[in-house]
Amino acid sequence: MRRGRSAGLLNLHLGLVFLFLYGPILVLVALSFNRAGLPTAWTGFSFRWYEALARNASIHHAVGNTIIVAFASTLIATAIGTLLAIGVERGRGSPALDAILFAPMIIPDIVLAIALLSFFSMLKMTLGLHSIVLAHVVFNIAFVAAVVRTRLKHFDWSVVEASADLGASAFTTFRLVTLPIIFPGVLAAALLAFTLSVDEFIIAYFTSGAGPASTTFPMRIYSMIRFGVTPEINAVATIVMGVSFSLVLVAQRLLGARDRA
Amino acid sequence: MRSIPNLIASTALGAALALGMAGPAAAQKIVISNWDAYMPPDLLENFTKETGIQTELAVHATNEEIMGKLTASGGQGFDVVFVTAPFAEALHKQGFLAEIDEAKIPNLKNLYEEARKLDYDPGNTYSVPYSWGTTGLCYRSDLVKTEPNSWMDLLKPSDDLKGKVTMLATDRWLLGAGLLALGKSVNSTSQADIDAAKALLIEAKTNLLAYDDTTFYSKLVSGEAHLVHAWDGWCNYGIAENPAIKYVVPKEGSDLFVDTMVVLASSQNQEAAHKFIDYVLRPEVGQWVASNILYKVPNRAAMESLDAAVLQQFPNLAMKPADLLKFEELRDLGAAQKIYTRAVTEITSAQ
Amino acid sequence: MTPTIRRAALMAPGLGWLALFLLVPCLLVLGLSFFERGVYGGIDYIFTFENYRRAVDPLYRSILLNSAWIAFLATLVSALIGYPAAYAIVKAPERWQSALLVLIMLPFWSNYLIRTYAWIVLLNREGLINRALAGLGATEPLPLLYNDFAIVLGLVYGYLPFMVLAIYASLSRLDPALLEQSADLGASPVSTFLRITLPLTLPGVAAGSVFVFVLSIGNFITPDLLGGGRRVMVGNLIYKQFLAARDWPFGSALAFLLIAIMMLLLLTQALLVRRSGGERPA
Known part of the structure; x- marks a missing residue:
């Protein structure tokens, strides 16, 4: 009885949080169907922004680039960051290591942006999507490591040692013992890294090369500030939301089917 | 910092020659950085078709961004850049810019005479004007009780406008409003002038809806604001949505801002860069900019071919060059930039 | 492989990456804080402490304190909202948990700028919320935008999911048997929560708080757009x-001081968390 009521309250709270998170998204979706270019009034339902978007190759390119950068930097940062977190947590805590892991989060974006561009120029490196990925991995490592570390607090390392004693290789132990235990943390960390990368603008702007081949979606949008951000961008966001949402549902159905089987 | 890109340029050139590659005419490619949608969408394609010169377009959101990028990279990677005059001046004084070779840009003759002798660069030695305009007041003529005509109408608004005005927050223009209201120069480096303007602007903050550099015209359209501090071209975007929106240059005057094209000294394709600028100065390009971006262009041939209906809908497009030149051009402040930045920080952080 | 070597091998790629692409480049820039701004921007390589003298001015101190306060409020609100949300996700059927997590993050794959514009559409004086209130009979529009409320709201909106993720990561490893034992021993749900759940998940709350605080204090778009530029945050100042201003030396000095202060705060926090929540309760 009591448990039922508190679970109900918790779910109500979660529902309200979703309402808060999706409120502006509903506005954004509505605006993508608004005939007017300014978000000041509803002037009628229209697909014109979707039609404009369909013809706008530079936006398609930018969205593609953002997905590439986000996936690449998430993969690299999640792998390296998880190992780093395990390494840090296996030893005694050290303020020096803590400091190194806090640094990428604290450093103002603009400092990292300018520093990396100066550095890449000094090395005469060609700029492009790869340099944006290099840069995004820098801050993502720190966020991934921080999330995975919370998962590793109170981790019972004796399981790992037991596995090693039974003759399992370090890799097997990681795959079969450590990873399953910390997986929710790794998943949360990867989601966080992906989200940070998808929205990052200033560092991407500085570390990108010229031209559509290395322009990301946020860079495109910020460059539109002077002459107006058109609802085409809302249309992109609506499509991204729709596709991701469907993917979640499909994955859920598949998982459900597997569970029942 | 500048020597590195130059070194690269010469090494690359040397390597190219050593490998027996064809001369600079073949497979040339220039990289241009401009504001997004600030030139005709088919311009680059047509330019390539006609000249065989390949192009790559980078877009920047603000002058400040591209300045940061150029400074950090030593100008490496760009050939032609669009920036506002004081920034071009700073780039020039730091040695980032190539000299403009007049002989390679015959279309300079299309520019108004006034645009050839602007104070920051008389004779267009390192920059070529692309568009120009004023900063003033943009308002809803149907919602204000009396039509504004002074900077004081913005800084000390009447009761019905309190909380319904916005100001630009970019430092030169924010302080500019205060300096002009007090009858001072927009380039004043006198601490006393700047302090006086600062005091006036801190007082004005209490009646402000917000500082807004980007969406002020949309606030006018929605009715959220009734009077905003605006660049004339941006006010036109409001006018396009609602004809009751009007633009006025206050009686105390305005600044004259000029967006320019510059060629980087580190560019390995200065020939092609000059050809590009020459192409942009064609009347039909200027005409497109004036009638689509709604900015005045300093191109006589372009302005004279403008549709009368456009001029009627957006009266500030019809301002004569001689009238524009009455206003003071924004100049790079040199060492006084520190005083401006500090004053703006004090204003925007005042509670 | 000895444990020390194994540990070093685990950390090598991460630390190497940070050394090469963070430490070296940033030290090069922060080193500029000891030189002068050139008259037209750029750097004059003349050694000076002038930038630090300028940086310890009361003006910048008050900006730092103000933005720390705003960032603290955003962190507090995020923790209060985020904890129960993460708790609800952990309590949901296991096969739904990943989906719920993704749904929490999904709004943030749109774009920061247009989400912020959407908030403006909701909150402004002529906006949807005020129009709805007027429809209900309100005579005066609520001042929801261009003030500290709007900044904190925007920051909470932007960073709440990170708080939820961090808390989820530490909550989900909590052993349900432990909680049942506690209940069996007669502890009330409240005391079980306060004495077992909360201490064990403190590292998650701490990590989430660090995310929200650090990202908030460095944010420079929300104060400009939702706050109407009426408040300067540290991120803004340095940007x-x-x-x-094209004053890299002074910007570097400000950044260096900010990094030093934040580092001190975070290391103290890490130490406190390690002391209070780090040990498994007997």
């Missing part, structure tokens, strides 16, 4: 020194 403007580098770009608008």
Whole structure:
């Protein structure tokens, strides 16, 4: 009885949080169907922004680039960051290591942006999507490591040692013992890294090369500030939301089917 | 910092020659950085078709961004850049810019005479004007009780406008409003002038809806604001949505801002860069900019071919060059930039 | 492999990456804080402490304190909202948990700028919320935008999911048997929560709080757009020194001081968390 009521309250709270998170998204979706270019009034339902978007190759390119950068930097940062977190947590805590892991989060974006561009120029490196990925991995490592570390607090390392004693290789132990235990943390960390990368603008702007081949979606949008951000961008966001949402549902159905089987 | 890109340029050139590659005419490619949608969408394609010169377009959101990028990279990677005059001046004084070779840009003759002798660069030695305009007041003529005509109408608004005005927050223009209201120069480096303007602007903050550099015209359209501090071209975007929106240059005057094209000294394709600028100065390009971006262009041939209906809908497009030149051009402040930045920080952080 | 070597091998790629692409480049820039701004921007390589003298001015101190306060409020609100949300996700059927997590993050794959514009559409004086209130009979529009409320709201909106993720990561490893034992021993749900759940998940709350605080204090778009530019946050201040003022030496000095202060705060926090929540309760 009591448990039922508190679970109900918790779910109500979660529902309200979703309402808060999706409120502006509903506005954004509505605006993508608004005939007017300014978000000041509803002037009628229209697909014109979707039609404009369909013809706008530079936006398609930018969205593609953002997905590439986000996936690449998430993969690299999640792998390296998880190992780093395990390494840090296996030893005694050290303020020096803590400091190194806090640094990428604290450093103002603009400092990292300018520093990396100066550095890449000094090395005469060609700029492009790869340099944006290099840069995004820098801050993502720190966020991934921080999330995975919370998962590793109170981790019972004796399981790992037991596995090693039974003759399992370090890799097997990681795959079969450590990873399953910390997986929710790794998943949360990867989601966080992906989200940070998808929205990052200033560092991407500085570390990108010229031209559509290395322009990301946020860079495109910020460059539109002077002459107006058109609802085409809302249309992109609506499509991204729709596709991701469907993917979640499909994955859920598949998982459900597997569970029942 | 500048020597590195130059070194690269010469090494690359040397390597190219050593490998027996064809001369600079073949497979040339220039990289241009401009504001997004600030030139005709088919311009680059047509330019390539006609000249065989390949192009790559980078877009920047603000002058400040591209300045940061150029400074950090030593100008490496760009050939032609669009920036506002004081920034071009700073780039020039730091040695980032190539000299403009007049002989390679015959279309300079299309520019108004006034645009050839602007104070920051008389004779267009390192920059070529692309568009120009004023900063003033943009308002809803149907919602204000009396039509504004002074900077004081913005800084000390009447009761019905309190909380319904916005100001630009970019430092030169924010302080500019205060300096002009007090009858001072927009380039004043006198601490006393700047302090006086600062005091006036801190007082004005209490009646402000917000500082807004980007969406002020949309606030006018929605009715959220009734009077905003605006660049004339941006006010036109409001006018396009609602004809009751009007633009006025206050009686105390305005600044004259000029967006320019510059060629980087580190560019390995200065020939092609000059050809590009020459192409942009064609009347039909200027005409497109004036009638689509709604900015005045300093191109006589372009302005004279403008549709009368456009001029009627957006009266500030019809301002004569001689009238524009009455206003003071924004100049790079040199060492006084520190005083401006500090004053703006004090204003925007005042509670 | 000895444990020390194994540990070093685990950390090598991460630390190497940070050394090469963070430490070296940033030290090069922060080193500029000991030189002078050139008259037209750029750097004059003349050694000076002038930038630090300028940086310890009361003006910048008050900006730092103000933005720390705003960031603290955003962190507090995020923790209060985020904890129960993460708790609800952990209590949901296991096969739904990943989906719920993704749904929490999904709004943030749109774009920061247009989400912020959407908030403006909701909150402004002529906006949807005020129009709805007027429809219900309100005579005066609520001042929801261009003030500290709007900044904190925007920051909470932007960073709440990170709080939820961090808390989820530490909550989900909590052993349900432990909680049942506690209940069996007669502890009330409240005391079980306060004495077992909360201490064990403190590292998650701490990590989430670090995310929200650090990202908030460095944010420079929300204060400009939702706050109407009426408040300067530290992120904003440093951004403007580098770009608008083209004063890299002074920007570096401010950044260096900010990094030092934040580092001190975070290391103290890490130490406290390690002391209070780090040990498994007997």
